[in-house]
Amino acid sequence: MNHPALRRLGPALTATWLRPLVAVFVSAVFFLPLYLLLVNVFKPGDEIVPHPAALPLPPTLANITAVTSRPDRLFWYGLINSIEVTALATTAATVLSAMLGYYLARCAGRWATPLLVLLLCGLMVPPAVILTPITKVLNAVGLMTTVPGLVLVDIGYYVPFGVLVFMGFVRTVPVELEEAARLDGAGLLRTFWQVVFPLLRPATASVVVFLGVWIWNDFLNPLIILGPGTGTTVTVGVYRSIGEHQSDFGAVFAFMFLAVLPVLILYLAFQRQFVKGLTGGAGR
């Protein structure tokens, strides 16, 4: 650490022009793989291998229409499934973990700690560890290879994360508001929905963003639970499309571009909430 070059680098970095220069350069190198994805989506397939880094001039939509007009409709089936699974599982897991988190923070009494520990254990379980028994449970209830089956598995798997976020947040909400509502004759559920839940909005945003991204990008669970054929998500669709035509980079890149587009648009629109949500207010 005491190398003379490093010591000289210290004051140099504080020079006003060097830091932005280094920062931009490092970021550009880091961004290179994404740049290649972006430019090659809009380039004719036969120009990708000889000129991978060139700008797509003039740009073409041929790769994208090739994906959207596939005769097996892999992309569209995947998109519909992804939207269904992500919307249902994210909404349900968020609501259920908000209720459970509230219960643990306010109503559980001496059961709160053991229940929380039980839930936190679930945070560490790698999906591969429980996948075989999950398929057995789903087979037993007749939901294997169905979207509802995958949604239920996702909810069960992600509830602990939501509870962790919500429980911490509920504790920062003053209890007087709830007591006032209860005195006015509101039942527990009504108090929760009309008084507490609106106050939890920052935590809700965090959980929704986190679970939405996770579930949209999930690979192993949909791969095994939905199985092959039309029962696929866009993320699994990307994997299936590389199996078929390994050399057609244009088609594969276009498929990937379309698969990440919804998440990317949401990210660009709500960048601050995304970063905050995904790092969970870490480091405070």
Added chain:
Amino acid sequence: MRSAPKSPGPHPGRGRAVRGLGHFGALAAPGLTLYVLFVLVPVSMTCYLSLTNQNPFNPPTRYVGTANYTRLAHDPDFLHSLRNTAVITAVVTVAANLGGLLVALLLDRAGRLYRALRGVFFVPVILSAVVVSVIWQALLTDDGLINSMLRTLGVDHPPGWLSDPDLALWSLAWIITWQVLGFCVVVYLAALQGVPQELHEAAALDGADALQRFRHVTWPMIAPALTINTVMLLITGFKVYDQVQVITNGGPGEGTTSTVSFDIVHTAFTDDHIGYASAMATVMLVLVALASVAALRLLQRREVTL
């Protein structure tokens, strides 16, 4: 659903118990049921199945005691997957922490430029591992972009990043590091912005140079960020599956890049050795728990509070 009556009736104690049960049923039961059904029950089933020889194509299922575990301890393929997982986890944890901290120190300035650059580093975090894997596969294959660039620079035999058994595992670790780096950057940045400016000024007055200030002021103050990142990276490293499945399929050759998750899924769903795969899964579960607890203990000890 209605909650139980609010006014304690003639038997106050019983009323409270009924009300407590009503609260539990209305608020806690739905989420808890799904968690138990799809996490806790499967975990216990995994532990139980690991003591059997279950194979749907080779009935009947018998109780075999610890035979699967004895076999695991001498299974070179499993030991190899275990070693690969450990290498990936260690490399990713060190590299992403170090890289993330360096980038965070570089970008720890106000202004639109730095905000935009932070956004750049965060993009891979929101992408699926499958997409990231395919992009890097296109870059790193033998005739990929990186090697064609190396050839134009005059390197006659550029390395086989994904086809050389000695390199493929490192390439995987690199790809995972690239994807999670942005997360570490954001966590470190949040921590850096929480270090009070007065501490830096006081240290500077005492004659501390930039490196000394980092070592004695910044570093102890951002310890919680190190804890968060390390635990996150350990969990990520342990469960690596997607990248192996998409990029190398465990190869090149026999299992040179297979991880424990990959081994479990293939033993269970390709070879149908459910009992044996469950034993692998149980071993992994124990290792993840031990590593997480150990890391938390170790790292929290060196955190300081103001």
